[in-house]
Structure formats: C-alpha cells, structure tokens
Amino acid sequence: MDCIFCKIAAGQIPSRKVWEDARIFAFEDLHPAAPTHILLIPKQHISGLDAADGSHDELLGYLQRMAAHLARERRLAGGFRTVVNAGPDAGQSVFHLHVHLLGGRSLGWPPG
Numbered sequence: 675m676d677c678i679f680c681k682i683a684a685g686q687i688p689s690r691k692v693w694e695d696a697r698i699f700a701f702e703d704l705h706p707a708a709p710t711h712i713l714l715i716p717k718q719h720i721s722g723l724d725a726a727d728g729s730h731d732e733l734l735g736y737l738q739r740m741a742a743h744l745a746r747e748r749r750l751a752g753g754f755r756t757v758v759n760a761g762p763d764a765g766q767s768v769f770h771l772h773v774h775l776l777g778g779r780s781l782g783w784p785p786g
C-alpha cells in the first residue's frame with residue numbers, strides 16, 4: 675500500500691509524533707493552519723470518512739475523544755475544532771482518513 679500516512683504511522687517516514695497507541699497515531703501537520711494543528715489517523719488504512727462502515731464506529735469515536743484529550747494537553751481552553759475533509763470538494767488531499775485538530779487562535783465560521 676503506497677500511502678504516505680500508513681508510512682508515517684509505521685515510522686517509515688519521519689513525523690513530529692504527538693501520540694501513538696495500538697490503534698491510532700497523531701503528529702504535527704507539516705503546514706500548520708493554526709498554532710496547534712495535529713493530525714490523528716487510524717493505523718488501519720481507511721481511505722476516507724466515506725469509506726468508513728459500521729465496523730469503524732468505535733475507532734471514529736476514539737479518534738474524536740483523543741483529539742479532545744490532546745486539546746486538553748495543549749491547554750486549548752479557549753476552544754478547538756476537529757475537521758475531517760472527505761472528498762475533492764472538501765479539499766481532501768491525502769486518502770487515508772485523518773482528523774485535523776486545530777486550535778490556538780479564533781477559528782472563523784463557516785470554514786472556507
């Protein structure tokens with residue numbers, strides 16, 4: 675599987691790791707869009723949210739809960755946002771499911 679995020683999770687491509695356990699891997703985004711910009715990915719390859727099925731329900735919930743945990747660790751008391759871009763119209767550029775955790779500045783709404 676020629677997937678850059680699979681390789682990052684496997685340690686084959688360097689990244690600034692924030693968290694790792696048996697199920698997920700989290701690392702700093704290479705091009706941060708906010709003072710905190712972390713990507714959380716499942717170690718299992720899922721191409722995107724549109725490819726998730728019922729067997730992934732627990733994993734999807736875990737990614738969100740761990741995003742909140744990392745937000746607390748970063749002391750994002752003012753708030754934070756999690757984002758999943760799914761498909762070309764949403765700007766998904768890496769086809770391995772990932773949750774963006776953004777914080778550390780005021781985040782506009784609606785997103786672009």
Ligand code: AMP
Nearest residue numbers: 689702703704705759765766767768769
């Ligand atoms: P998306 O547009 O939702 O698919 O987000 C992909 C994100 O991955 C972007 O914010 C990129 O900056 C980030 N990214 C791509 N390659 C790397 C990498 N090697 N290390 C860290 N972040 C990356």
